[in-house]
Amino acid sequence: MTRPRFNRILLKLSGEALMGQGQFGIDPAVTAGLASEIAAAKSQGHELCLVVGGGNIFRGMAAAAQGFDRATADYMGMLATVMNALAMQNALEREGVDTRVLSAIPMSTVSEPYIRRRALRHMEKGRIVLFAGGTGNPYFTTDTAAALRAAEMGCDALFKGTSVDGVYTADPKKKPDAHRYDTVSFGTVLSDDLRVMDAAAVALCRDNNIPIVVFNIRQPGNLAEVLAGRGTATMVQNGE
Numbered sequence: 055m056t057r058p059r060f061n062r063i064l065l066k067l068s069g070e071a072l073m074g075q076g077q078f079g080i081d082p083a084v085t086a087g088l089a090s091e092i093a094a095a096k097s098q099g100h101e102l103c104l105v106v107g108g109g110n111i112f113r114g115m116a117a118a119a120q121g122f123d124r125a126t127a128d129y130m131g132m133l134a135t136v137m138n139a140l141a142m143q144n145a146l147e148r149e150g151v152d153t154r155v156l157s158a159i160p161m162s163t164v165s166e167p168y169i170r171r172r173a174l175r176h177m178e179k180g181r182i183v184l185f186a187g188g189t190g191n192p193y194f195t196t197d198t199a200a201a202l203r204a205a206e207m208g209c210d211a212l213f214k215g216t217s218v219d220g221v222y223t224a225d226p227k228k229k230p231d232a233h234r235y236d237t238v239s240f241g242t243v244l245s246d247d248l249r250v251m252d253a254a255a256v257a258l259c260r261d262n263n264i265p266i267v268v269f270n271i272r273q274p275g276n277l278a279e280v281l282a283g284r285g286t287a288t289m290v291q292n293g294e
Contacts, residue, residue, distance in 0.1 A: 059283045060210035062101040066200040067215050069110035080141050089145035091277040103183040105200040108134030128192035139186035152181045158190030197251035201258040215271025220288030235288045266290040
């Protein structure tokens with residue numbers, strides 16, 4: 055299936071994408087590989103901004119389930135996203151890409167505070183902007199933060215890099231006969247609980263008419279292919 059070529063894109067990566075085959079933490083080689091692919095995508099003329107999760111370091115909801123205060127656990131998870139954003143910034147700048155990290159939780163020693171107009175200006179100057187610190191509020195996931203920033207930046211689409219090549223009727227790792235969608239509506243994703251992103255993020259993209267493109271970020275070269283409208287992916291959009 056040929057998809058539209060989008061210009062301004064928010065790329066959402068899970069924290070797990072940075073840890074490679076490890077059980078936790080950041081794998082420098084894997085992070086460098088991702089940075090190389092993102093740099094190649096930028097060289098194709100795309101305007102890019104990123105949100106990276108923190109699950110490779112700390113997962114707030116899991117900690118809350120083990121007795122942590124939920125708000126405190128979420129703040130700890132947000133701090134983990136700052137670490138990942140700094141790691142990705144370092145890798146991207148090794149590729150010669152100009153970047154800025156903007157954090158929703160102010161920490162001026164290591165990042166700029168998130169200010170919408172400042173972020174837009176950085177993108178207009180051709181920089182890749184990395185949004186860290188989630189939304190700055192507990193009880194919201196980095197999926198929701200990605201949808202929010204995509205709307206604020208006027209992005210044409212939100213690209214979600216995962217470990218599978220699209221959206222399926224069920225988890226393909228558990229049900230090998232699950233069907234993969236080429237396109238699927240926001241309504242179907244929500245009504246069938248397809249777990250593309252959390253419901254708040256999906257609804258925010260639906261209401262702002264921002265397509266979500268789900269693809270396998272672990273396959274080398276796949277990001278550039280999918281950004282060019284080729285490759286295997288699922289596009290979630292308004293309509294049936």
